[in-house]
Amino acid sequence: MRDDRRMILVGQFDSPFVRRVAVTLNHYHMPFTRNPISVFRDVGEMQKINPLVRVPSLILETGEVLIDSSAIIDHLDEMAGPARALTPPHGPERRKVLQAVVLGLGVMDKCVALFFERLFHIDKHINRDFEKRMMQQIGAALDKLEHDCGAPWFFDDRMTQADITLGCLVGYMKIRVPDMFPADKYPKLHHLALHCETKEDFVKARPSPDETVPGQTRH
Structure with missing residues (x-):
């Protein structure tokens, strides 16, 4: 288990898939840090986390890596419990x-x-x-x-x-x-x-001006 005991969300908030995970984490008050690497600029580093070089990934406190926003959110719902989960249980x-x-x-x-x-x-x-x-x-x-x-x-x-x-x-x-x-x-x-x-859950997960993709400039 890592020393900081926090989950790490991998990806930039300009991805709606990354952002939906971040908003969900915020809503559940689950502490996490972020590794805002890019699938374009940081291919080698990204591939070590997810061989598909896609975002998001969520690195759990144990070091286990989850990929795909829906699979990640399914795990977060389980952690939150059926009474709090944003997706009804059945x-x-x-x-x-x-x-x-x-x-x-x-x-x-x-x-x-x-x-x-x-x-x-x-x-x-x-x-x-x-x-x-x-x-x-x-x-x-x-x-x-x-x-x-x-x-x-x-x-x-x-x-x-x-x-x-x-x-x-x-x-x-x-x-x-x-x-x-x-x-x-x-x-x-x-x-x-x-x-x-x-x-606030959304405000805290807004993309910053430097979260862009190659060839595209945020105005």
Whole structure:
């Protein structure tokens, strides 16, 4: 067991996947430190932690390494216990939350892919068919989430993992692919994200100006 006895979250907060883990840790008041290495700038170091060179990873106090945001959060829910877990432990309520989370994660994947397609290819080399397909998938999923979204939380009066996931998703979209999230088209999701960002759990996990990717400058 390490001397500091704290978990270590690996990755930058500009990743919505890393951020959703950080917000969850904050919500559960689970102390952690962070290793904000980059999958681009620190490939060798990252590969020693996760052979896929992906984020997030969570290094437990024992030294055990967990990868994938959903697998990590499943462990955090177990640590928090069923009474506190942001994902209900069983039944239709669990299925409802998980379906919203999975849809949100799917949009995250598509938004990250869209961002990198635009970032790493000059305009004339962007695969427009691929871009169009991703934009259609993102739009259809957001339409569904907007339709289902309650207030002040996604499931009305209670915060769940769906809110953390969607709050982090919208935050990412506003920074990386703002054209895909016109607030007037998705007013309920927009207000949900604003509500999330007022919470300390989210504030403490906002990306800093130096958390960027190669070829991209934060304005």
